Amino acid sequence: xxxxxxxxxxxxxxxxxxxxxxxxxxxxxxxxxxxxxxxxxxxxxxxxxxxxxxxxxxxxxxxxxxxxxxxxxxxxxxxxxxxxxxxxxxxxxxxxxxxxxxxxxxxxxxxxxxxxxxxxxxxxxxxxxxxxxxxxxxxxxxxxxxxxxxxxxxxxxxxxxxxxxxxxxxxxxxxxxxxxxxxxxxxxxxxxxxxxxxxxxxxxxxxxxxxxxxxxxxxxxxxxxxxxxxxxxxxxxxxxxxxxxxxxxxxxxxxxxxxxxxxxxxxxxxxxxxxxxxxxxxxxxxxxxxxxxxxxxxxxxxxxxxxxxxxxxxxxxxxxxxxxxxxxxxxxxxxxxxxxxxxxxxxxxxxxxxxxxxxxxxxxxxxxxxxxxxxxxxxxxxxxxxxxxxxxxxxxxxxxxxxxxxxxxxxxxxxxxxxxxxxxxxxxxxxxxxxxxxxxxxxxxxxxxxxxxxxxxxxxxxxxxxxxxxxxxxxxxxxxxxxxxxxxxxxxxxxxxxxxxxxxxxxxxxxxxxxxxxxxxxxxxxxxxxxxxxxxxxxxxxxxxxxxxxxxxxxxxxxxxxxxxxxxxxxxxxxxxxxxxxxxxxxxxxxxxxxxxxxxxxxxxxxxxx
Amino acid sequence: xxxxxxxxxxxxxxxxxxxxxxxxxxxxxxxxxxxxxxxxxxxxxxxxxxxxxxxxxxxxxxxxxxxxxxxxxxxxxxxxxxxxxxxxxxxxxxxxxxxxxxxxxxxxxxxxxxxxxxxxxxxxxxxxxxxxxxxxxxxxxxxxxxxxxxxxxxxxxxxxxxxxxxxxxxxxxxxxxxxxxxxxxxxxxxxxxxxxxxxxxxxxxxxxxxxxxxxxxxxxxxxxxxxxxxxxxxxxxxxxxxxxxxxxxxxxxxxxxxxxxxxxxxxxxxxxxxxxxxxxxxxxxxxxxxxxxxxxxxxxxxxxxxxxxxxxxxxxxxxxxxxxxxxxxxxxxxxxxxxxxxxxxxxxxxx
Ligand SMILES: Cc1cc2nc3c(=O)[nH]c(=O)nc-3n(C[C@H](O)[C@H](O)[C@H](O)COP(=O)(O)OP(=O)(O)OC[C@H]3O[C@@H](n4cnc5c(N)ncnc54)[C@H](O)[C@@H]3O)c2cc1C
Ligand SMILES: Cc1ncc(C[n+]2csc(CCOP(=O)(O)OP(=O)(O)O)c2C)c(N)n1
Ligand code: SF4
Ligand code: SF4
Ligand code: SF4
Ligand SMILES: [Mg+2]
Numbered sequence: 031x032x033x034x035x036x037x038x039x040x041x042x043x044x045x046x047x048x049x050x051x052x053x054x055x056x057x058x059x060x061x062x063x064x065x066x067x068x069x070x071x072x073x074x075x076x077x078x079x080x081x082x083x084x085x086x087x088x089x090x091x092x093x094x095x096x097x098x099x100x101x102x103x104x105x106x107x108x109x110x111x112x113x114x115x116x117x118x119x120x121x122x123x124x125x126x127x128x129x130x131x132x133x134x135x136x137x138x139x140x141x142x143x144x145x146x147x148x149x150x151x152x153x154x155x156x157x158x159x160x161x162x163x164x165x166x167x168x169x170x171x172x173x174x175x176x177x178x179x180x181x182x183x184x185x186x187x188x189x190x191x192x193x194x195x196x197x198x199x200x201x202x203x204x205x206x207x208x209x210x211x212x213x214x215x216x217x218x219x220x221x222x223x224x225x226x227x228x229x230x231x232x233x234x235x236x237x238x239x240x241x242x243x244x245x246x247x248x249x250x251x252x253x254x255x256x257x258x259x260x261x262x263x264x265x266x267x268x269x270x271x272x273x274x275x276x277x278x279x280x281x282x283x284x285x286x287x288x289x290x291x292x293x294x295x296x297x298x299x300x301x302x303x304x305x306x307x308x309x310x311x312x313x314x315x316x317x318x319x320x321x322x323x324x325x326x327x328x329x330x331x332x333x334x335x336x337x338x339x340x341x342x343x344x345x346x347x348x349x350x351x352x353x354x355x356x357x358x359x360x361x362x363x364x365x366x367x368x369x370x371x372x373x374x375x376x377x378x379x380x381x382x383x384x385x386x387x388x389x390x391x392x393x394x395x396x397x398x399x400x401x402x403x404x405x406x407x408x409x410x411x412x413x414x415x416x417x418x419x420x421x422x423x424x425x426x427x428x429x430x431x432x433x434x435x436x437x438x439x440x441x442x443x444x445x446x447x448x449x450x451x452x453x454x455x456x457x458x459x460x461x462x463x464x465x466x467x468x469x470x471x472x473x474x475x476x477x478x479x480x481x482x483x484x485x486x487x488x489x490x491x492x493x494x495x496x497x498x499x500x501x502x503x504x505x506x507x508x509x510x511x512x513x514x515x516x517x518x519x520x521x522x523x524x525x526x527x528x529x530x531x532x533x534x535x536x537x538x539x540x541x542x543x544x545x546x547x548x549x550x551x552x553x554x555x556x557x558x559x560x561x562x563x564x565x566x567x568x569x570x571x572x573x574x575x576x577x578x579x580x581x582x583x584x585x586x587x588x589x590x591x592x593x594x595x596x597x598x599x600x601x602x603x604x605x606x607x608x609x610x611x612x613x614x615x616x617x618x619x620x621x622x623x624x625x626x627x628x629x630x631x632x633x634x635x636x637x638x639x640x
Numbered sequence: 641x642x643x644x645x646x647x648x649x650x651x652x653x654x655x656x657x658x659x660x661x662x663x664x665x666x667x668x669x670x671x672x673x674x675x676x677x678x679x680x681x682x683x684x685x686x687x688x689x690x691x692x693x694x695x696x697x698x699x700x701x702x703x704x705x706x707x708x709x710x711x712x713x714x715x716x717x718x719x720x721x722x723x724x725x726x727x728x729x730x731x732x733x734x735x736x737x738x739x740x741x742x743x744x745x746x747x748x749x750x751x752x753x754x755x756x757x758x759x760x761x762x763x764x765x766x767x768x769x770x771x772x773x774x775x776x777x778x779x780x781x782x783x784x785x786x787x788x789x790x791x792x793x794x795x796x797x798x799x800x801x802x803x804x805x806x807x808x809x810x811x812x813x814x815x816x817x818x819x820x821x822x823x824x825x826x827x828x829x830x831x832x833x834x835x836x837x838x839x840x841x842x843x844x845x846x847x848x849x850x851x852x853x854x855x856x857x858x859x860x861x862x863x864x865x866x867x868x869x870x871x872x873x874x875x876x877x878x879x880x881x882x883x884x885x886x887x888x889x890x891x892x893x894x895x896x897x898x899x900x901x902x903x904x905x906x907x908x909x910x911x912x913x914x915x916x917x918x919x920x921x922x923x924x925x926x927x928x929x930x931x932x933x934x935x936x937x938x939x940x941x942x943x944x945x946x947x948x949x950x951x952x953x954x955x956x957x958x959x960x961x962x963x964x965x966x967x968x969x970x971x972x973x974x975x976x977x978x979x980x981x982x983x984x985x986x987x988x989x990x991x
Binding site for chain 1: 642643644645646647648649650651652653654655664674675676677678680681683684830831833857859863871872875
């Protein structure tokens with residue numbers, strides 16, 4: 031049995047990377063605290079460029095990102111509400127200057143390699159952005175007349191205005207892809223026969239799930255699949271709906287459906303979901319927005335039948351459910367026996383999406399799992415057929431835009447290695463990183479270390495009546511520069527790391543005494559579970575690391591719980607010997623094309639230079 | 641010192657005492673002492689002890705003299721009563737306050753300069769009178785505030801940072817305290833909170849004069865390799881006589897120790913001090929043995945720490961003087977000063 035916890039290896043860049051909760055949680059590992067500091071300094075264009083290089087669509091993501099960074103934000107563990115990371119990203123996009131002279135140059139001479147990108151969603155667009163500056167010829171196919179994927183067809187314009195979408199999508203298209211829009215791909219074999227050097231499948235999960243219950247066929251005139259409905263609205267094919275609308279489903283698609291319905295004629299729009307409200311799949315903020323627009327949510331309502339009366343559609347019959355939990359907390363929904371009929375004119379079904387790979391011949395060498403999903407390597411994004419790659423929703427089912435972007439970056443690296451005949455795993459580039467002291471003077475740091483105790487700043491909204499009248503009016507107005515500054519100050523600068531040098535420590539306890547959060551301990555070593563229990567405040571959040579030093583002079587160790595550290599730097603200010611120092615950690619996930627990470631590299635280099 | 645204020649944010653899982661307060665609620669202003677000063681650690685130990693004693697801030701009076709150490713009360717319990725007096729005069733201020741209001745808990749904080757030089761006589765008489773207070777000396781062997789001159793507690797063998805030798809023998813405040821009537825005498829080290837916190841709790845619960853000599857390295861002037869008041873020296877020469885737990889009134893002793901290894905001393909307020917014997921056969925209730933042991937160890941170059949002496953009688957000045965149970969400051973003026981009618985018969989007795 032292990033009796034002691036081993037000292038932390040801080041030379042492994044992933045250790046400090048993990049302390050930067052937001053950057054770690056971001057699938058594209060965007061350097062969040064750095065761009066937030068840039069926003070606080072009103073360097074909006076620089077902030078935008080760091081984002082653009084990392085995540086390709088800052089203006090879009092600053093509005094509609096699924097924001098895995100925010101639940102991860104340390105601030106949320108200390109006082110409940112995380113920093114509004116997503117909305118700050120939008121600020122960078124809203125207030126930046128022209129960036130045309132800061133974009134990568136596309137070589138006039140190609141490198142002679144051709145890549146087919148199937149589907150023009152964020153995944154394929156990212157691959158194109160990363161490969162075009164390297165001289166690849168990229169052909170971009172989509173069955174729709176315009177590029178953007180679900181960002182265009184399904185995310186409503188009141189959340190994502192068309193001009194914002196167009197600018198960031200067409201910036202890439204205009205880098206020089208060969209567009210084949212309005213062209214459905216019906217055979218992978220046909221594509222392969224065209225001798226591309228690599229093929230990227232970014233066709234998403236384009237099929238909305240259906241619900242085969244009683245009356246489905248008879249009532250089909252009044253029932254629409256949610257994502258098809260949203261697409262029709264986006265392209266202007268549909269601009270009205272009945273006054274009474276029932277939306278079935280509790281995910282984000284359901285939220286977009288109900289809010290869209292409310293804007294094109296719906297008066298009594300309700301959302302129904304089988305499960306208890308707390309188990310709804312939709313993001314909290316999406317539910318909140320729908321409710322603020324006056325849409326009621328009926329939870330524990332399981333659809334049983336579509337009902338017709340006298341040859342006319344009448345409504346949806348629901349069974350009222352109750353959630354029961356066993357000892358392990360596993361949920362089962364049981365019927366209460368009660369049934370209710372919601373009379374309505376139209377039904378929108380938003381219960382999920384499926385992939386559709388009927389156009390991929392099964393004898394080409396692309397293997398599929400039994401449930402119809404392709405076998406894709408988690409690191410390289412390559413299928414079992416060398417040269418054919420997957421990413422975005424097409425790889426492992428519906429996710430979100432930022433995941434599609436992250437997949438796109440990795441696929442682009444693989445495609446480039448593949449085309450150059452290198453090993454896809456061995457030759458993957460290591461991340462760039464640096465760790466640099468922020469000390470400027472005795473009590474002065476190169477970052478704002480004072481703790482801002484303000485709560486999360488609300489984003490101003492457009493007048494409700496006005497936004498409900500017009501589908502194209504953006505609901506959120508975004509922060510102005512003062513609100514953005516206030517919010518930016520809430521960032522704890524988690525990338526400014528507390529770095530400990532044991533041999534300098536005289537064990538005076540000064541750091542332990544001053545730490546507002548009781549992170550620091552001088553303690554007997556023990557196996558980690560026991561050590562965690564023995565700390566001044568037990569470190570029960572095992573998702574967060576313990577920073578453990580080698581034995582000090584007295585034989586004890588320093589153990590710091592990274593969980594709640596507010597990066598105030600007081601430990602370093604109070605240390606008489608400089609055993610603690612506050613050092614900025616930079617981390618950049620390396621991409622396929624150097625020209626696409628000029629600003630990111632400069633950030634690592636500049637930090638290195640001090 | 642630091643420029644920013646300590647963030648108000650605290651760990652959501654931080655323990656609360658019965659008053660619903662966390663340790664953070666017992667803090668004071670940001671310290672302006674040098675980074676790494678032992679005094680700040682003692683401050684943290686006082687905060688911890690008051691938190692554990694569940695002391696309401698308004699029940700405490702903090703009194704001090706002059707020196708880095710005497711600045712320390714500003715850095716704990718910011719909502720308590722406080723008096724930062726002149727150099728060496730903390731004991732008389734405390735005596736006055738205590739006589740006027742016997743209901744408060746008195747905590748005097750002083751330095752080795754403040755106590756062993758300019759304030760030595762005041763210190764001695766407060767002990768001789770058995771004033772009910774806790775008297776903490778943050779002992780760094782020098783005058784920190786005035787740039788590190790030798791103090792009277794600095795060991796003869798301990799030169800200055802620049803190498804000048806010390807010409808005089810040191811005063812051991814703990815020995816003086818035992819001789820002059822302090823009922824509770826302990827010694828500890830700023831770098832050992834496990835020992836220090838229960839000592840402070842016990843001292844503050846003791847009825848009578850409780851003295852704590854706490855070695856507290858001055859990182860700036862007296863933490864050099866030749867100093868006997870440095871972190872390294874004290875760690876290397878610490879002779880721990882006994883370990884103690886402080887058990888508050890009505891609280892059961894949780895851990896079972898093997899029989900014969902511990903002994904309990906009960907304080908008049910119902911709290912207990914549980915002493916863990918460290919095989920030395922040391923009996924802290926025997927003043928002669930205490931002084932002998934301290935001297936022997938001192939000659940061997942060691943610093944004795946722990947509960948050095950304990951007088952179970954817990955006698956205090958009010959008892960000796962027979963003053964009114966009710967604090968003088970709450971007596972109606974008529975009772976406090978009955979006027980010339982009451983004075984007349986007294987004067988008559990001398991005629
Ligand atoms: C209603 C709704 C709201 C959403 N809201 C958000 C949100 O707020 N934030 C967020 O991050 N994510 C959101 N998502 C998810 C997000 O849009 C997707 O995860 C993301 O767009 C996936 O990107 P992708 O590149 O993999 O594929 P997609 O964006 O799905 O793009 C695939 C493209 O391939 C095309 N295509 C498919 N098959 C073929 C074929 N055979 N031939 C030619 N072209 C083809 C499609 O027309 C489509 O344009 C939402 C999804 C829905 C349905
Ligand atoms: C009457 C008087 N004499 C001298 C001084 C100068 N003086 C200020 S602090 C100090 C010594 C403090 O030493 P100590 O009590 O050990 O405190 P430390 O700073 O070491 O904690 C002296 C001599 C003074 N303030 N007042
Ligand atoms: S920076 Fe240092 S003092 Fe501040 S919370 Fe983190 S560990 Fe504690
Ligand atoms: S303040 Fe510095 S020297 Fe003192 S215990 Fe902390 S790390 Fe060690
Ligand atoms: S001078 Fe010495 S005693 Fe005064 S604050 Fe600095 S370290 Fe502490
Ligand atoms: Mg001193």
